[in-house]
Amino acid sequence: MSVPEPPPARPPTWEPDRRPDVAAGVAAGPWTPALSVTCASAACLVLVVVGVLAARPDVAVLGAAPLVLAVRALRARPTGAVDVRFEAGDDEDDLDVRGRAGRLQATLVVDGPGRWAAVTTTRQGRPGADVLVHAVGPRRLPVVARTVRTGPQEVATADVQGVGPDGVSVAEPTPAVTRSTVVLPATTPLLDLPLPRRLRGLTGPHESRRPGEGGGLRDVHPWVPGDRLRRIDWRVTARRSPDLSELYVRREHAQAEAVVVLVVDSRDDVGPDPRTWRGSVAPRPQDATSLDRARQAAASLARAYLEGGDRVGLDDLGVRRRPVPPGGGRRQLDRIRHTLALTAPEGQPAARLRPPRLPSGALVVVFSTFLDDESAAVAARWRNAGHRVVAVDVLPRLRVSGLYDRERLALRMMTLTREDRMAELADQDVELVTWRDEPAVTLRVLARRAQRHAGAGVPR
Structure with missing residues (x-):
């Protein structure tokens, strides 16, 4: 039994253990x-x-x-009562984003004295399946829903009515039982990633500009007290000092780590249809919104950086709460994905007098639609403070068919203003990435832009 929806473009990942909200059993009335x-x-x-x-x-x-x-x-x-409850289905972690649908699974358990049960399922107010099942003893019915959305959402709502032998008697309909969950954003495989202007830490996966150990060759220098004997380069010594009056050692670059702060602008959650931006009409369930794209983009970058050994943090421009501090490891990725899934617009955001504080030398990645000046102004301030800033445009590809002339005119004016805002960011040395147009290629170009010398992304 399934609750069908049109197939989505990118699947999310469902992890029901994040919200153990299995519905309790509900009993029907007399027959x-x-x-x-x-x-x-x-x-x-x-x-x-x-x-x-x-x-x-x-x-x-x-x-x-x-x-x-x-x-x-x-x-x-x-004479008994019909008991109905939801149980969580098997956990799925589908990271393939090339066309398969994201699936939410649960199990509806129907138990009662009757022989039959009429089951009606809905999802978010839309009709689903309406079936008559043979229910002699506990009957477990799989419920599957397909979605492109992320965050808290409903899997299904079920109404059940027991039917006696030969259809002679029926039970009172049970109260509706609902199964909800949190859909975590899926991740997209990425290639090379840009690095901050200045690397930090005493060790890490990247080669820095300061002398140390573990990196590439820095230079060959005469031996001084404190140099290790195993670093003596005997070939250079034999060539420059045949009488061994002076020894030469090889010096290397130190290894360091990057600190990346992901900043999500949760103030806007708009779909591809501009007529839904006013809020009077909700976006269609089969359309991924800008916030869904921002969650997926942030989760993809977080996974790529964390797997490379860097430290990643998370902040939100839409609400004022404690950010996720930079950290590393698998637990940090789980924490970031769960925080992203719970990110949502929360009323009218308060105006910020100053941008959030960031670690020194961090790479800042801002995910926003840039429909107003707030996020662009914050990104420009971070760039003026010396951070390397990457602005990721998460606005979906707009669907303009069916718009009236005045709506087309308003959309055109908004698009021109937004393009001017993005051009100003580019003039202020903020690097731009459009998530809907091959983001992996654009990020790889930004990464190679600063790899012309040792210590990628670090000025001399």
Whole structure:
């Protein structure tokens, strides 16, 4: 039994252990005769009365036999209650984003004294499946929903009505039971990634500009007290000092790590249809919104940097709460993905007098639609403070078919203003990435732009 939706472009990942909100069992009321049985019994009773009054035994017998069977069935109707509950389905972690649908699974358990159960499922107010199942004993029904959205959402809502033997009696409909979960954003494989202007830490996966150990060759220098003997380059020593009056050692670059801060602008959650931007009409369920794209983009970058050994943090421009401090490891990725899934617009955001504080020398990645000046101004301030800033445009590809002339004009004016805003960011040395147009290639170009010398992304 499934609740169908159009197939999405990118699948999310469902992890139900993040919100263990399995619905408790709900019991139905008493059993009553079915309407068809009541009407048929009344008709048979009329036939019996007419046959008796008209002295027609054939007519009376014609109505007496069904009436006796109906009374016998009603006396044997069930007396217990129908129990309905949701259980979580198997956890799925589908990272393939090339066309397969994201699936949310749960199990509907129906248990009651009747032989049949009429099950009606809905999802977010839209009709789903309406089936009659054989329910002798506990019956487990798989419920599958397909979605392109991320964050808290409903898997399915079920209404169940028990049906007695031969359909003679029915139970009162059970109260609706709902299964909800948190859909975590999926990740996209990325290639090379840009690095901050200045690397930090005493060790890490990247080669820095300061002298140390673990990196590439820095230079060859005469031996001084403190140099290790195993670093002596005997070939250079033999060439420059054949009499061994002076020893030469090889010096290397130190290894360091990058600190990346992902900043999500949760103030806007718009879909590809501009008519839904006013908020009076909700975006279609099969359309991924800008916030869905921002979650996926941030989760993809977080996974790529963390797998490379860097430290990643998370902040939100839409709300004022404690950010996720930079950290590393698998747990940090799980924490960032769960925080991203719970990120959502929360009323009218307060104006910021100054941008959030960031670690020194961090790479800042801002995910926004840039429909207003707030996020662009914050990104420009971070760039003026010396950070390397990458602005990721997460606005979906717009669908302009069906718009009125005045709506097209308003959209055109908004697009021109937004393009001017993005051009100003580029003039202020903020690097731009459009997530809907091959982001992996653009990020790789930004990464190679600063790899012309040792210590990628670090000025001399």
